[in-house]
Amino acid sequence: xxxxxxxxxxxxxxxxGPHGGQSxxxxxxxxxxxxxxxxxSREKPPVxxxxxxxxxxxxxxxxxxxxxxxxxxxxxxxxxxxxxxxxILAPHSPTEQYRSALLQPPAWQDGGTxxxxxxxxxxxxxxxxxxxxxxxxxxxxxxxxxxxxxxxxVMIGLIAGFARGWVDxxxxxxxxxxxxxxxxxxxxxxxxxxxxxxxxxxxxIAIVLQPHYVRLTRAAVLQELPRDYVTSARVVGAGPLRLMxxxxxxxxxxxxxxxxxxxxxxxxxxxxxxxxxxxxxxPPTPEWGTMLADSREFVLRAWWVVxxxxxxxxVNVLAINLMGDGLRDALDPKLKRS
Amino acid sequence: xxxxxxxxxxxxxxxFIGVSIVSFLFIRLLPGDPxxxxxxxxxxxxxxxxxxxxxxxxxxxxxxQYWDYxxxxxxxxxxxxxxxKRPVWDEFFALFPATLELSLCAIVFAVLLGIPSGIIAxxxxxxxxxxxxxxxxxxxxxMPIFWWALLLIILFSGLLGWTPVSGxxxxxxxxxxxxxxxxxxxxxxxxxxxxxxxxxxLILPTIVLGTIPLAVIARQTRSAMLEVLSxxxxxxxxxxxxSPLRVNGLHALRNALIPxxxxxxxxxxxxxxxxILTETIFSWPGIGxxxxxxxxxxxxxxxxGGLLMIAVIVMVVNLVVDVLYGLINPKIxx
Numbered sequence: 125x126x127x128x129x130x131x132x133x134x135x136x137x138x139x140x141g142p143h144g145g146q147s148x149x150x151x152x153x154x155x156x157x158x159x160x161x162x163x164x165s166r167e168k169p170p171v172x173x174x175x176x177x178x179x180x181x182x183x184x185x186x187x188x189x190x191x192x193x194x195x196x197x198x199x200x201x202x203x204x205x206x207x208x209x210x211x212i213l214a215p216h217s218p219t220e221q222y223r224s225a226l227l228q229p230p231a232w233q234d235g236g237t238x239x240x241x242x243x244x245x246x247x248x249x250x251x252x253x254x255x256x257x258x259x260x261x262x263x264x265x266x267x268x269x270x271x272x273x274x275x276x277x278v279m280i281g282l283i284a285g286f287a288r289g290w291v292d293x294x295x296x297x298x299x300x301x302x303x304x305x306x307x308x309x310x311x312x313x314x315x316x317x318x319x320x321x322x323x324x325x326x327x328x329i330a331i332v333l334q335p336h337y338v339r340l341t342r343a344a345v346l347q348e349l350p351r352d353y354v355t356s357a358r359v360v361g362a363g364p365l366r367l368m369x370x371x372x373x374x375x376x377x378x379x380x381x382x383x384x385x386x387x388x389x390x391x392x393x394x395x396x397x398x399x400x401x402x403x404x405x406x407p408p409t410p411e412w413g414t415m416l417a418d419s420r421e422f423v424l425r426a427w428w429v430v431x432x433x434x435x436x437x438x439v440n441v442l443a444i445n446l447m448g449d450g451l452r453d454a455l456d457p458k459l460k461r462s
Numbered sequence: 463x464x465x466x467x468x469x470x471x472x473x474x475x476x477x478f479i480g481v482s483i484v485s486f487l488f489i490r491l492l493p494g495d496p497x498x499x500x501x502x503x504x505x506x507x508x509x510x511x512x513x514x515x516x517x518x519x520x521x522x523x524x525x526x527q528y529w530d531y532x533x534x535x536x537x538x539x540x541x542x543x544x545x546x547k548r549p550v551w552d553e554f555f556a557l558f559p560a561t562l563e564l565s566l567c568a569i570v571f572a573v574l575l576g577i578p579s580g581i582i583a584x585x586x587x588x589x590x591x592x593x594x595x596x597x598x599x600x601x602x603x604x605m606p607i608f609w610w611a612l613l614l615i616i617l618f619s620g621l622l623g624w625t626p627v628s629g630x631x632x633x634x635x636x637x638x639x640x641x642x643x644x645x646x647x648x649x650x651x652x653x654x655x656x657x658x659x660x661x662x663x664l665i666l667p668t669i670v671l672g673t674i675p676l677a678v679i680a681r682q683t684r685s686a687m688l689e690v691l692s693x694x695x696x697x698x699x700x701x702x703x704x705s706p707l708r709v710n711g712l713h714a715l716r717n718a719l720i721p722x723x724x725x726x727x728x729x730x731x732x733x734x735x736x737x738i739l740t741e742t743i744f745s746w747p748g749i750g751x752x753x754x755x756x757x758x759x760x761x762x763x764x765x766x767g768g769l770l771m772i773a774v775i776v777m778v779v780n781l782v783v784d785v786l787y788g789l790i791n792p793k794i795x796x
Contacts, residue, residue: 192597300473301480304773308735309753313769316757317491393606397739400608401754416609420743423612424620431616434609441604449600 186454193450199443207259214253215241218410222248227426243428245418251428254410255436261411262392262440265326269391270384272330277337278380282368284338285345296342299335307332308394315403322405325398326391333387340383344376378455385448389441396437412437466788474781478774479532485770486531489762496520499760517542518763540767545759550767554749559642560630561741561748565733567664568672573726576676580683580722585710587688595680602677607736611670611743618666625666628745632659671740675729682725686718693717720790727783731776 188194206213216222222244229236230243242251284295302310307329314328348354349372357371398404399413407414412433419429489496497514498506506514515521518541519530534540540550579599583592618625626632630644637651645664648656690696691714699713700706737750745751749768756764 192600297473297476297480300477301484304477304481304777305484305769306731306735306772306776308738309769309772312738312753312757313488313765316762316765317488317493319493389604393604396606397608400739401742403757413606413608416606416612420612423615427616430609430612434606434613437606437609438601438604441606442601445600445604 183454187450190450190453192446193453196443196446196448196450199439200447203259203440203443204263206256207263210257210260214250214256215239216250216253218254218257219249219408222250224248227422227429229426230428242432243426245415245429246422246426249408251432254415255412255432257410258412258415258433258436259440261322261405261409262395262437265322265329265395266388266391266444269326269330269333269395270388272327273333273387273391274337274380274384276330277334278341278373280334281338281341282345282373285342285349286364286368292342295338299338302332302335305332307390308397311394311398312401312403315398320403320406322395322399322409322411325395325404329391329394329398332394333390336383336387337380340379341376344379345372348372348375381455382448382452385444385451389444389448392437392441392444463788467785470781470784470788474777477777481773481777482532482535482770483528485766485773486528488766488769490524492762496762499762535770540770541763543761543764545756545761545764550764553752553764554767554771556642557748557752560644560746561734561737561750563643563645564664564667564671564740564746564748565730565737567668568733568736569675569726569729571668571672572675572679572729576679577683577719577722579680581687581710581715583680583684584687584691584718585706592684596684599677599680602673603681605673605677607670607673608739608743610673611666611740614666614669615743624662626663630660630663630746631656632663635659667740667744667746670743671733671736674732674736675726678725678729678732679722683718683722686721687714690714690718720787723790724783724787727779727786730779734772734776 222240225237225240225244226248227246228240228244228248231238231241233243236243240250240252242255244250245254280295284292305313311325311328311332314331315324318324318327354367354371357367362371395404396411396413396416399411400417402417405411405414407418415433416430419426419433422429492499497511497518497520519527522530538551540554542548543550543553546553579595583595586592615627619627631648635648635651635653635656637647637653637656639647640650641647644660645657648660687710691710696709696714699709704713734750737746737748738754739750740746741748741750742754749772753765753768753772756762756768
């Protein structure tokens with residue numbers, strides 16, 4: 125799919141490693157921006173942009189062209205800020221129960237008060253504060269899951285791509301086996317083995333997501349290996365580890381970064397789903413999926429306890445997916461999502 | 463073509479063995495003694511324990527256990543459910559039609575809406591119908607479907623009172639299940655209103671389960687159409703003066719549908735995962751709800767059987783899709 129990702133001569137010079145001077149890369153970017161502004165629209169730019177100093181500006185100029193991606197980024201950054209400053213922003217404690225205000229509707233409805241802007245849940249906890257603290261969990265889940273899945277997946281993929289032969293076959297068969305199970309089902313069963321908790325849910329989701337990184341990395345490695353710059357690095361005497369991590373890996377990053385964005389949102393969705401089924405974060409954790417599970421019996425009585433946590437999940441996931449689409453277009457226009 | 467099919471089958475068998483090992487190990491990986499775990503707090507007498515050990519074969523060496531397990535599978539024996547004491551195989555196939563019916567309705571819903579949406583978006587590339595449809599598709603793709611289900615229940619069952627909240631058919635109707643498909647059985651029963659009731663019960667679960675496949679199909683159709691529309695033969699067809707409907711609908715769509723068919727086939731996994739959530743919320747008596755309940759009630763033999771069967775179903779469908787794809791598109795056979 126990314127076969128046509130041919131780097132221009134100047135780009136592959138930059139990709140050959142840290143020897144390519146910083147100035148050379150800068151002029152490269154400069155000339156591209158000139159052609160871009162003169163051409164007006166984006167037509168077949170030699171994009172092989174990995175995020176790195178000097179390339180970043182070029183990447184950014186493509187990224188901001190996509191309005192949706194920018195909106196996604198802004199919303200996502202807002203979520204991160206909310207997660208960071210949850211303690212200051214939340215008007216109440218997320219677990220304190222106000223016994224005098226059970227299932228109180230939001231402030232603008234009859235019976236609502238300013239004290240609880242979005243109302244309270246069945247045991248009198250402030251919904252807004254729980255949602256704000258929930259941002260922490262969802263961000264935490266996304267980061268940890270992606271870090272575990274991506275780092276292990278990239279390592280295994282590199283090994284498969286470099287080793288070839290029976291090691292490669294064995295690894296790819298194992299990945300096929302993992303991919304044969306629907307992801308949520310496998311995560312569900314793993315949690316049944318490990319025991320229901322947020323950490324176990326995150327481990328399970330990371331294991332389920334990791335084969336995608338293996339496949340992507342291996343495919344990218346196989347595509348890069350026959351290139352001249354790899355051969356020349358080999359001739360110069362680069363060891364296998366240097367070849368893997370310094371020479372080849374930086375040139376395989378584009379699809380991996382896109383996958384990271386996509387699996388960030390999948391992780392949040394799946395963790396929420398497990399929480400909803402009672403197999404993820406356990407009450408009274410203000411995790412959005414777990415909050416929805418608690419609210420199920422009030423579906424027809426208190427719409428707010430059901431609606432708001434779901435909106436939080438949806439908006440968060442949507443923002444990340446918008447960003448992922450923008451990343452994909454900016455990093456590698458040839459890469460298409462199926 | 464034959465060698466392509468044989469090669470594809472050659473990867474199927476090792477994967478199947480791998481999947482059977484995973485589901486075999488599942489019970490053995492549980493922390494603690496599986497029999498005591500399944501017995502729960504009540505515990506049991508030593509005699510009963512020894513009897514169960516032999517019955518489940520846990521006293522034999524691991525390799526023998528696996529051999530018994532896989533030969534059992536090939537004979538259609540998935541063990542005995544710990545809770546109901548009935549064969550897991552029978553339980554699975556008693557519930558499977560409910561999941562199949564729901565999944566088929568969901569995929570029909572997704573295809574009927576998704577393909578036209580994708581075409582409309584592609585033909586109007588960059589204009590408002592495209593932007594509107596694709597934004598909606600992205601929302602659908604990002605949807606936490608368990609919340610979507612609750613929202614639809616609030617709206618259609620709570621506020622409007624149009625649809626029931628749970629089950630497959632109203633309790634007023636009773637008839638023997640023959641095919642296991644409620645739509646067919648209710649029609650055959652001849653009771654007036656039974657079919658309408660079955661349809662009413664299907665609407666919300668269908669929408670919920672079909673949402674993500676719908677979004678995926680719409681996006682895929684759009685990008686496949688865009689690719690095909692820029693091909694020379696489409697330009698030629700236009701230049702010949704054929705009507706846009708003929709060009710888009712006949713010439714372009716036929717080739718654009720090839721990748722879409724693959725996506726439809728591959729969404730079986732999504733449907734099975736979605737069924738777990740959808741069936742739990744709507745109390746739909748299918749495989750998904752059965753699996754979640756199995757985990758809740760520590761009926762690990764049932765969970766093990768379900769895990770294996772679902773993986774096998776997904777693998778078989780993927781195999782069929784791949785072979786079909788090879789039939790339609792000779793390029794892939796290499």
